[in-house]
Amino acid sequence: MSSAAAALPRERSFQVTFSPEGEGVAVPTGTTILEGANRAGVDLTSHCGGDGLCGKCRVIVKQGNVTAQPTSLLSREEIRCGYVLACQTAVTGDIEIEIPPESRAEAAQILIDLDAQRFRALRHAADAIEVRPAALTRKLYLELPPPTLDDSLSDQSRLFREIRRRQPAPIMQLGLKILQALPRILREADWKVTVTLGWRGGTTEVLQVEPGDASGPNLGLSVDVGTSTVVAHLIDLDTTEKLDAEAVYNSQRSWGDTVPRRIIHAGTPGGLDELQKAVIDDINGMILALADRNDIRQHDITAVTCAGNTTMAHLLLGVDPSPIRKNPYVAPSTLPPPVRAVEVGIQIHPRGLLYTVPNIGGWVGGDITAGILAAGLMRSEKVQMLIDIGTNGEIAIGNRDWIIACSASAGPAFEGSGVRHGMKAMHGAVERVEISPEGTVHYRTVGNTRPRGICGSGLIDLVADMYKVGFIDRSGRLMPGTTQRMRERDGTLEFVLVPAPRSETGQDIVITQPDLTNLLSAKAAIYAGTQVLARAIGLDFNTVERVLIAGGFGNYLDRSKAVAIGLIPDLPPERIRFAGNTSILGGALGLLSEDAWEDLHQIAESVTYYDLINFPDYYDEFLAARFLPHTDLTRFPSVREPQAAGVRF
Numbered sequence: 211m212s213s214a215a216a217a218l219p220r221e222r223s224f225q226v227t228f229s230p231e232g233e234g235v236a237v238p239t240g241t242t243i244l245e246g247a248n249r250a251g252v253d254l255t256s257h258c259g260g261d262g263l264c265g266k267c268r269v270i271v272k273q274g275n276v277t278a279q280p281t282s283l284l285s286r287e288e289i290r291c292g293y294v295l296a297c298q299t300a301v302t303g304d305i306e307i308e309i310p311p312e313s314r315a316e317a318a319q320i321l322i323d324l325d326a327q328r329f330r331a332l333r334h335a336a337d338a339i340e341v342r343p344a345a346l347t348r349k350l351y352l353e354l355p356p357p358t359l360d361d362s363l364s365d366q367s368r369l370f371r372e373i374r375r376r377q378p379a380p381i382m383q384l385g386l387k388i389l390q391a392l393p394r395i396l397r398e399a400d401w402k403v404t405v406t407l408g409w410r411g412g413t414t415e416v417l418q419v420e421p422g423d424a425s426g427p428n429l430g431l432s433v434d435v436g437t438s439t440v441v442a443h444l445i446d447l448d449t450t451e452k453l454d455a456e457a458v459y460n461s462q463r464s465w466g467d468t469v470p471r472r473i474i475h476a477g478t479p480g481g482l483d484e485l486q487k488a489v490i491d492d493i494n495g496m497i498l499a500l501a502d503r504n505d506i507r508q509h510d511i512t513a514v515t516c517a518g519n520t521t522m523a524h525l526l527l528g529v530d531p532s533p534i535r536k537n538p539y540v541a542p543s544t545l546p547p548p549v550r551a552v553e554v555g556i557q558i559h560p561r562g563l564l565y566t567v568p569n570i571g572g573w574v575g576g577d578i579t580a581g582i583l584a585a586g587l588m589r590s591e592k593v594q595m596l597i598d599i600g601t602n603g604e605i606a607i608g609n610r611d612w613i614i615a616c617s618a619s620a621g622p623a624f625e626g627s628g629v630r631h632g633m634k635a636m637h638g639a640v641e642r643v644e645i646s647p648e649g650t651v652h653y654r655t656v657g658n659t660r661p662r663g664i665c666g667s668g669l670i671d672l673v674a675d676m677y678k679v680g681f682i683d684r685s686g687r688l689m690p691g692t693t694q695r696m697r698e699r700d701g702t703l704e705f706v707l708v709p710a711p712r713s714e715t716g717q718d719i720v721i722t723q724p725d726l727t728n729l730l731s732a733k734a735a736i737y738a739g740t741q742v743l744a745r746a747i748g749l750d751f752n753t754v755e756r757v758l759i760a761g762g763f764g765n766y767l768d769r770s771k772a773v774a775i776g777l778i779p780d781l782p783p784e785r786i787r788f789a790g791n792t793s794i795l796g797g798a799l800g801l802l803s804e805d806a807w808e809d810l811h812q813i814a815e816s817v818t819y820y821d822l823i824n825f826p827d828y829y830d831e832f833l834a835a836r837f838l839p840h841t842d843l844t845r846f847p848s849v850r851e852p853q854a855a856g857v858r859f
Contacts, residue, residue: 225304243296267296274305341803345447347512349425354401384416417561427510432798435518437601442496456496461488467622469521473535486528490555511558515797517567519575539572571819573617578604580796592755616820618739623732624666629725631663638662645675660714667766674771680852686726733777734835758789776839780846
């Protein structure tokens with residue numbers, strides 16, 4: 211080391227201790243508490259990726275010195291109690307940090323457990339989808355006739371001939387390592403072997419040759435790579451039985467809850483690698499859990515299908531998604547080829563294949579491709595609409611003759627972000643709300659535990675009933691004096707849903723005026739998207755046979771209240787049905803059937819992708835939909851006017 215280098219001052223570091231976890235980490239001065247938590251392996255909620263916009267990473271400074279940036283996301287009372295935003299607070303001394311219940315890592319684990327339970331069923335609301343069973347990977351036990359002077363085919367040709375006797379395989383291939391080992395394996399096994407085959411379009415690949423009968427477990431994984439949650443179903447490829455399910459938060463949320471924020475991070479040095487590693491680690495963690503719980507080997511999993519929006523698919527494969535965000539919003543790939551799962555780091559059979567469900571366009575991904583297959587739109591004689599309500603809301607409408615699709619970016623408001631006490635559907639989340647005509651509030655929480663916050667279905671119920679009894683007007687404006695639960699705090703109106711003594715956090719659970727603004731914008735984006743698609747083809751909603759609500763969110767939606775706030779079209783309840791996790795189901799169908807996988811590619815290539823940015827009246831339609839239920843009340847004839855007197859528009 212040179213004398214000049216030796217003279218450089220050493221950067222000062224401080225100890226950050228997190229309670230109740232008890233984890234500690236030394237960080238340089240100026241490091242944010244959020245960065246320190248990430249280094250210590252402490253999972254803090256951060257929907258905005260550390261930009262100080264969501265207010266979810268609130269922690270309490272118990273002792274020590276910090277420098278906190280001003281924020282309007284904390285009340286004066288919270289600031290007096292030591293609350294700071296972890297992403298906006300720099301460490302300037304040894305500190306002790308308390309993580310409140312709503313931000314602790316245990317909350318994530320609860321969500322994992324609940325999502326795994328809620329997404330276990332491979333269910334959908336459309337007519338049954340029948341496909342020819344022919345899994346993308348399969349095992350065959352073969353007894354080859356030994357070579358003779360009269361039958362002198364090469365080892366490779368002999369193997370291929372026997373495979374073709376069992377199944378159609380006009381084009382076949384195998385790798386060099388398998389070819390090198392083939393002569394020894396065939397002769398040592400007395401020409402009795404098990405082959406593992408993988409389907410790559412028109413080509414059948416020999417993935418493995420094993421001595422004897424090794425045709426035991428042959429398993430596959432159908433994965434829904436959602437912006438917020440990653441869900442996996444373990445499937446027996448021989449029996450088509452679903453064996454188990456697992457779900458985790460998408461760890462990419464550390465860099466933001468929305469797709470654009472992750473695209474931006476992917477463009478920073480090392481950002482793409484970080485995002486890919488995060489989701490691959492999520493998938494591998496689920497594989498380990500499923501393998502342990504079902505007493506199987508990772509080696510037994512020979513194929514994985516992954517469906518997600520276009521950006522999630524690119525990040526999974528380590529492909530830069532930046533062009534999706536820039537005019538003309540073109541995706542690098544919509545039809546990714548099958549690849550070795552190990553190439554991206556997924557830990558299954560060493561030669562197992564990863565199949566990425568093809569995307570439709572820049573903002574409409576494989577999750578909606580899978581949904582169209584699972585919901586049966588491509589086989590329906592009558593017009594149906596599929597709405598996937600989520601951060602990257604996607605909509606498809608059509609029948610067997612035509613389908614058109616778009617993305618309506620609703621943002622994460624219905625998933626807990628952008629709402630002061632919003633949260634995922636985990637234990638303690640208010641998921642049902644009823645307000646009587648007299649103003650009495652009743653609610654139910656996930657797990658029937660003490661309230662900690664409010665999730666998407668609860669928010670929809672709350673907004674619908676607050677409008678019904680006149681606590682808010684058609685513009686979503688809180689009406690002072692209509693109830694004792696209405697108050698002004700730090701210059702902002704808010705409605706108290708759960709008083710502090712009844713909540714687990716010891717704080718009032720409220721909905722504020724900015725919360726309502728975000729929620730109305732989110733619902734307006736979804737509804738405006740449905741209107742734009744319908745208008746683009748001159749369609750009247752009365753001619754839509756069925757509206758299917760997809761995703762785990764839809765399973766817990768009150769149809770009448772979703773209509774009451776103008777989230778979905780005003781149709782009779784029997785024509786609005788819940789389709790479950792169609793992304794998982796469509797991926798599973800593709801995994802179990804070569805024909806279904808071909809259908810997925812046909813869907814992706816034939817569906818018309820409609821970019822709302824190019825629709826001249828979309829913004830006007832969006833603004834019109836930001837009222838309850840809409841500025842044009844003739845579109846919602848079933849929604850009654852508020853009961854309370856004096857409510858005004």
